[in-house]
Amino acid sequence: MTDIPIRPSIRRRHEAIGGKLVSRLTIALSLLVGIALFFLYQRFVYGLGAVTNINNGYPWGIWVVWDVIIATGFACGGYAMALLVYILNRGEFHPMIRSALTASVFGYSLGGLSVLIDLGRYWNFWHILSPSYFNPGSVMFEVAACITLYIVVLWIEWFPTFLEWLGTRGIQKAFERMLFVFIGLGVLLPSMHQSSLGSLLIAMGYQVHPLWQTPFLPILFLMTALCMGYAVVIFEATLAAVGFARDVREELPLLEKLGKVVASVLLMFMVLRFADIIDRGQTGRLTEGNLQTAMFWIETVLFAFPIAAFSFGSGQSRMSRLFPAAASMLAGAVLYRIDAFLVAYNSPTHWHYFPSAPEILVTLGVIAIEVLAYIVFVKKFPILPGHEYR
Amino acid sequence: MPASQQNFDEIEQRYGVSRREFMAFCTGIAATMGLANSAAAQVAEAITKKERPSVIWLHHQECTGCTESMLRAEHPTLEKLILDVISLDYHETLFAAAGHQIEAARKAAQEKNKGKYLLVVEGAIPMKDGGIYCKIGGQTSLELTREAAAGAAAIIALGSCASWGGMPSTPPNPTGSVGVAEALGRKDILSIPGCPSNPYNFLACVVHFLTFGKLPPLDSQGRPLFAYSRLIHENCERRAHFDAGRFALEFGDEGHRKGYCLYKLGCKGPETYANCSIVQFGDVGMQSWPVGMGHPCIGCSEKGIGFTKPIHALADLKNQRPPVGYARVNEEQGTGLNSAGVAVVSGVVGAAVGAGAMLTKKLSALEGSQKSGENRQE
Amino acid sequence: MSCNRRDFMRGGLGGAAAAAACATLGASPAEARENKKVPGNAIGLLYDSTLCIGCKACMSACKTTNELPLDDNVGGKLWDTPFELSGKTYTVIKVYQDGTSVNKDQVKDGFAHIKRQCLHCIDPSCVSVCPVKAMTKNPETGIVSYNADACIGCRYCVAACPFHVPQFQYDTPFPRIAKCQLCKEELAKGDIPACAKVCPTGATLFGSYNALSKEIERRKDMKPGEANVFPRRTVDSGDTYERAAAHYTEEVYGAKALGGTQVRYLAGVPFDKFDLPVGLPERSYASQSESMQEALYSGLTVPAAAFAGLMLAAYFGTKNLHDDEEG
Structure with missing residues (x-):
């Protein structure tokens, strides 16, 4: 590896950061989890309608759009970093992969679990994995099967961390040598289902607003998934810097590079999106005075800001520039997915949907579980790159 | 001028009816015509005229x-x-x-x-x-x-x-x-x-x-x-069955025995203007009219229907505006913006934006301190 | 040497990515799946809005036959008053009204009825999108039916149906999808769908797809106002009556849009007045979606090729890292 400069200082092993588990933050998060559990009890006893506002005009609410479609997007850090490190052979990013992977493990596992909350007939979920029920033409089948498989793959990819914690260095080494199969899968499966999350909308045809409905949906979704993956790594690194009082100066150049990757992918995304809108003759929609058009432009602004922020400027205030840019990128991607599935979904039968408070609180609870688990794991397991503490 | 006591006495003699029964009759006649209660006195006055x-x-x-x-x-x-x-x-x-x-x-x-x-x-x-x-x-x-x-x-x-x-x-x-x-x-x-x-x-x-x-x-x-400004259908005692979609399909079938709507048997109520369904016939009590007895209206009073259209033929619904209770093509449904949901969402978004801003500030501060730290090290 | 290796890997990956990209765009029309064809013994319904008197006999019979509960939207639990299809309602008569609403089947100051129910698409989206084959289309009769035992309750069918037909039950912990299955149990007994059986005017008419096509043509050829014979229950039941033909709009709903449907509508006012989707393309959304999936995943060749490339890349990628770590 002569052509890739690697700083020796960040080639250190991963470390558990330790510290107390009970803090104001974790108590607050547990409270949110408790509230969510109460509403989940209602959901399972009285049905979906008792807690959510979803209806037959909007059968998919935030439990699908946030907990699965957006949450797995957020959990693309592992995928995006694996692609960068193992496939594109950017070894310099290797130290960051484990934290990204940990976030992915929780993101996807909880995404998968919250699917069970949302499924009306959850006790039949195993049909997704039973060949006699397979409907290969269904995008949903592909998404469900892929995500389920990927969750397993993610845990396998994460397993060395556990082995390292156990201290069984020999087994860990041996395990890591055969890990390439799962890394291959770990890049393939998200590419498949993250693009398919976009394909889900294609069968909905005219019901999805023309600013979002396009044959390019799979590619657009894949691009945002990648960007979300890198943005989340930047986001988490900066959060960890403040939250765990870690010195991340040595990671900064890498985060800057990730930012550049986000900016270029995002730029391609924007070019493709606008070219497609022009190609389909839907430019008139860009100037209409309705909610959809407004949301489209908000998305565009949220995407444009990180392109500028990641591409230009460097030097002193790097983190305070990277962080808002990553946050803006994530907000844009969140909005893109919410818009595509909810705002752009035009119900012809005059239905309305806005999530109910209990519905949102359940989603917050799921997020809280995710954050809690992440905090516990980074404190107990060797996940974050080893560093000196300030 | 009200009917005098003398008049009533005369009536009692003449017709062998009590004053009470007579006034009931007059009020009934006034009611049939849709006149006000007070008209009953005028009616009594007119009826008791000698000439x-x-x-x-x-x-x-x-x-x-x-x-x-x-x-x-x-x-x-x-x-x-x-x-x-x-x-x-x-x-x-x-x-x-x-x-x-x-x-x-x-x-x-x-x-x-x-x-x-x-x-x-x-x-x-x-x-x-x-x-x-x-x-x-x-x-x-x-x-x-x-x-x-x-x-x-x-x-x-x-x-x-x-x-x-x-x-x-x-x-x-x-x-x-x-x-x-x-x-x-x-x-x-x-x-x-x-x-x-x-x-x-x-x-x-x-x-x-x-x-x-x-x-x-x-x-x-x-x-x-x-008497003739309304369709029989409008006040039919079986109308509820029509609105609920319950029909007798043949004479003597279950629906017929249960008193369901006779439309499918050819009832002309929906195209016949008459008050049969209100006034009824023959003074033998409730349901004493054809539809009440289980036979479809044949539209006997309506030109072009009675004695012209076959009894089993279906009626055209005349002047039949859809009832208010019918589902419109564009019924609004579902819960849109609701205060609790909006409150939680704005709370979350607000908290996120606030936390983001605070973090950015903190990061700036952190960079400042790190920079000075670097300087010290140098 | 490492350079060569990396170049090789990148080349392989690029190729796989390019192949995936081409497949995603999907879209060479030659290999795309065509719309499905009408099944051999297809059956269906014809709903003629001009004959419908809005008596709701079909709704009532549907509830009785399918043992569906009351759908009360006005309170009091006295009446079945569904606003739309719902988890408790397979069919509903809705009314278009304008102004004084005194003229039947006229746009201005008029009114007209429409029957909402499953149209039993020839190429149904719900069947295409269902991940577990809970929605199936009978290859003989073309009835689109639902199997609750297979269903996982993901509601993709609810979201994807272009006519908003499948309805999910939100008010029970053990929900199902509710939708018209053309009274398949009644058909098995030699009977006909309940709504067609009770319709007093033959506005809902049962028959084979082809017989109904002929009936549609016959009605379109009628001169408005001229007396014509109209069948009830089924096209060839012999149970007929005479009445003046109404004026029909040009469009036959369900004739072509999205590959056509086995339940078709005739009406006197344009179908957009009924809030039904109009101007839909003739190619079914199911075929579009499946073509894309097939191009990407048919025989799993694209994913397998990509997997091979990725695995190879990952092998060398991790090897380098381990070497580095050990070295």
């Missing part, structure tokens, strides 16, 4: 069913009452007299009460071949009617036959039967169609004439609005 108006009652092509049903009206001593309220100067069914005697009586009454008497016509008038298909005393129906109509204060066409031709005019209509209005070419004729017509509609009209000296308001076909 009773002359009535000439002609029969043409008909079955006398209207007269018969009139006679069977069962309110207390009604036929006595009506026969004593008016001076019936000519009625072929009820008169003991016959032949030239009765014709003379008619002519005399026409002459004596010229311009004041009430002409009631029962039966259709044949027009074909000079109207030779119905003659009384050597005169055709048309001649008789013309003669009687000339001096009449008002003309009432009783029953479907007199109103629009009725059963005799059923295609192919061999005698060229028409109703009175068409035969005379007049529009001011009150018609009370029905086969038979409902006696209370007739009585109400007569009493209206006696009370106010004119006929009640009429529709374009000369029918009194108080």
Whole structure:
């Protein structure tokens, strides 16, 4: 590896950061989890309608759009970093992969679990994995099967961390040598289902607003998934810097590079999106005075800001520039997915949907579980790159 | 001027009815016409008048069913009452007299009460071949009617036959039967169609004439609005079944036995204007009308329906605006923006933006300190 | 050497990515799946809005036959008053109204009825999108039916149906999808669908797809106002009555849009007045979606090739890292 400069200082092993588990933050998060559990009890006893506002005009609410479609997007850090490190052979990013992977493990596992909350007939979920029920033409089948498989793959990819914690260095080494199969899968499966999350909308045809409905949906979704993956790594690194009082100066150049990757992918995304809108003759929609058009432009602004922020400027205030840019990128991607599935979904039968408070609180609870688990794991397991503490 | 005590005493003597029963009758008649309660006094006043108006009652092509049903009206001593309220100067069914005697009586009454008497016509008038298909005393129906109509204060066409031709005019209509209005070419004729017509509609009209000296308001076909402005369907006792989609499919089937709507058996209620579903027939209690008995309405009072359209044929729903309770094509459903949801979302978004801003600030501060730290190290 | 290796790997990956990209765009029309064809013994319904008197006999019979509960939207639990299809309602008569609404089947100051129910698409989206084959189309009769035992309750069918037909039950912990299955149990008994059986005017008419096509043509050829014979229950039941033909709009709903449907509508007012989607393309969304999936995943060749490339890349990628770590 002569052509890739690697700083020796960040080639250190991963470390558990330790510290107390009970803090104001974790108590607050547990409270949110408790509230969510109460509403989940209602959901399972009285049905979906008792807690959510979803209806037959909007059968998919935030439990699908946030907990699965957006949450797995957020959990693309592992995928995006694996692609960068193992496939594109950017070894310099290797130290960051484990934290990204940990976030992915929780993101996807909880995404998968919250699917069970949302499924009306959850006790039949195993049909997704039973060949006699397979409907290969269904995008949903592909998404469900892929995500389920990927969750397993993610845990396998994460397993060395556990082995390292156990201290069984020999087994860990041996395990890591055969890990390439799962890394291959770990890049393939998200590419498949993250693009398919976009394909889900294609069968909905005219019901999805023309600013979002396009044959390019799979590619657009894949691009945002990648960007979300890198943005989340930047986001988490900066959060960890403040939250765990870690010195991340040595990671900064890498985060800057990730930012550049986000900016270029995002730029391609924007070019493709606008070219497609022009190609389909839907430019008139860009100037209409309705909610959809407004949301489209908000998305565009949220995407444009990180392109500028990641591409230009460097030097002193790097983190305070990277962080808002990553946050803006994530907000844009969140909005893109919410818009595509909810705002752009035009119900012809005059239905309305806005999530109910209990519905949102359940989603917050799921997020809280995710954050809690992440905090516990980074404190107990060797996940974050080893560093000196300030 | 209210009916005096003396009048009531007289009535009790004359008709053998109590004062209470009499006032109930008057109020009932007023109610049939849709008049206010206070009109009952006027009605009583008119009925107790000593001078009773002359009535000439002609029969043409008909079955006398209207007269018969009139006679069977069962309110207390009604036929006595009506026969004593008016001076019936000519009625072929009820008169003991016959032949030239009765014709003379008619002519005399026409002459004596010229311009004041009430002409009631029962039966259709044949027009074909000079109207030779119905003659009384050597005169055709048309001649008789013309003669009687000339001096009449008002003309009432009783029953479907007199109103629009009725059963005799059923295609192919061999005698060229028409109703009175068409035969005379007049529009001011009150018609009370029905086969038979409902006696209370007739009585109400007569009493209206006696009370106010004119006929009640009429529709374009000369029918009194108080009785014929609504479809039978609108007040049908089985309407709830129609709205709920419960139908008898055949005579005697489960739906028929359960009293479901008779539309599919050919009920003409939805295209027939009459008050049968409210006033009913024969005074034998509830449901005493065809639909109540389980037979579909045949639309006997409606020109072009009764005796024309097959009984089993489906009715067209006339003037039938969709009921308010029907689902519109664009019913608004679901819960849109709700305060609790919006509050939580704005709370979360606000917290996220706030935390983001704070973090950015903190990061700037951190960078500042790290930078100074670097400087120190250097 | 490492350079060569990396170049090789990148080349392989690029190739796989390019192949995936081409497949995603999907779209060479030659290999795309066509719309499905009408099944051999297809049956269906014809709903003629001009004959419908809005008596709701079909709704009532549907509830009785399918043992569906009351759908009360006005309170009091006295009446079945569904606003739309719902978890408790397979069919609903809705009304278009304008102004004084006194003229039947007229746009201005008029009104007209429409029957909402499953149209039994020839190429149904719900069947295409269902991940577990809970929605199936009978290859003989073309009835689109639902199997609750297979269903996982993901509601993709609810979201994807272009006519908003499948309805999910939100008010029970053990929900199902509710939708018209053309009274398949009644058909098995030799009977006909309940709504067609009770319709007093033959506005809902049952028959084979082809017989109904002929009936549609016959009605379109009628002169408005002229007396014509209309069958009830089924096209050839012999139970007929005479009435004046109404004026029909040009469009036959369900004839072509999205590959056509086995339940078709005739009406006197344009179908957009009924809030039904109009101007839909003739190519079914199911075929579009499946073509894309097939191009990407048919025989799993593209994913397998990509997997091979990725695995190879990952092998060398991790090897380098381990070497580095050990070295």
